[in-house]
Amino acid sequence: MHWAESPSVVFVRDFAYPCPQRRRLRTMTSAGDVANTPAHVYAEYVLAPSLPDSSLPAPVAQPDGDDAPPRPRPALPYRINSHRLRVQAHAKNERARLLSGPLVEVVVGAGDGKRQWSIHRNLLSYHSDYLASELQTDDATKNRTGNKLELSEDDPKGFELFVKWLYQGKLDDVSNVSGAESKYDYAVACHRLFMLCERFDMPHLKNMAIDQYRKGLNEARLVPDADEINEIYRNSPKGSPFRDLMTRIAARQIMDPDSDRDAEGYRHCFAASPDFAVDLVNAIKSGSGGFLFDDPTDGDDCLYHDHEHGPNCYTKGKGKEGNYKFI
Template identity: 50%
Template sequence: MPRENIGDIAAKKFAELLSGPILDIFVGPDGRHWSLHQNLLTHHARFFDETYAINGAPKRIKDNKLDLRDEDPGAFELLVKWLYQGKIDDVSWMPKDVKWEYAFTCQKLYLLCDTIGLQELKNQAIDQFRRGCNEAGLVPGPEEMKPIYERTPPSSPFRKLVSKIAARQIMDPGSEKDATSYRECFAQSPDFAVDVINAIKEGSGGSLFDDPTEGNGCRYHEHDDGESCHKTVKFKDIS
């Protein structure tokens, strides 16, 4: 069952959440520091409970300190706003020149929430990402897509989203991107290749390529440059 939005909690309960111990959190390679109320953190997610271990892994919190060095400080800023206010900023109200930057930060927020286990905020993050891409007229490239497949499970909706974006870019006659643009992604993640191919099939509307075993065979022959076949090969009629 979803938790009550923090903005709707009674004043007395909210005051209790803002009492008690403080957790020091260090985010990103440079260890940007936040000091946050642990009662509030554990209200949102068991991840912040000192006694909670995931699949028997060592506890992340020690001496009231938590390291999140692989996460993005900009994404963590959005998390803090949501933890205390129950909402994040709406990209629709932002100038066009910052919409893509905010959308990409929301992608990083999604990955952070995937680690912490915040489904509601994940949904808000992916909504803001899609809206930001749409309003900016930009989509993530291969480099931005890689972390999605590195850090999310096969069932992730964000995988479905970026694979459909890649498929659309490949199929768009007006796009400079083709399948070679995603070569590194395909090599790094076979799942990405499979998802993109399936997205192309799903988006093709059931249209079928011409049968490659019929018609002129010259296109499948080897020639010197500029040369074409002078002979045709006839197959025996086996009907």
């Protein structure tokens, strides 16, 4: 029986590098395709940790001296074992599986701005349980064929970033975008991507999207106006990080001593969502660092008097009778 067919043999194959120890880590991490590494560069031989001691070949006594014949090359199961490269090989096989199989026609947006993509169904189902459920092919689902997905309420710009991440595993850094307006537009697209990931239940990509959004605003030195803040806040679910971010941006604009903007500019935000007013006050309290206001019951009495401003106060009464309703 051939040694590879023996049930007691664990087949372990990995690739090694002929570089010195001090450069080995760099080579392993920067290698392009380890599958193309020739066999003659296999490095030292070590025993796989999964092999029992009883399965090891008995050591052969070698004569001493310069005339000793070279040691035989160990069998393939006993060669170098590397967890890092096993993970890389598994990832390579997994990627090949995800990029195979049927394609799904995804239609995003509505009207003239509608766009269409063809994406591997295995890839969509792997990253999102929500999409896996939507793309089921049994008769109980709306999508009986499992080859079409319509997202009419979503923004194609955000979905374009989603597709890029699916196939490339990364988002473009907003720092590489030139121009303040372009940076801001890219940040807006990242917000649309965040909303997609909120529904698809993809927290990792969602965190990447909001990081790029904040970074884009910071580098562009631009922030949403009151109308944009109102739209983002209302379209974000309760407890969303974007709700917290919008109220903190509004609070900073109001508290900025170099700005003439006050809370009046956000009146329609308060009318559209009473929660915005509560969150805004809490954001001001949190951002002020626990600063305590002056005691309103102490200090200048004329501040609360019903009379014209002047150097002296001669009427320290309670104002004209009938002007106030006491409770």
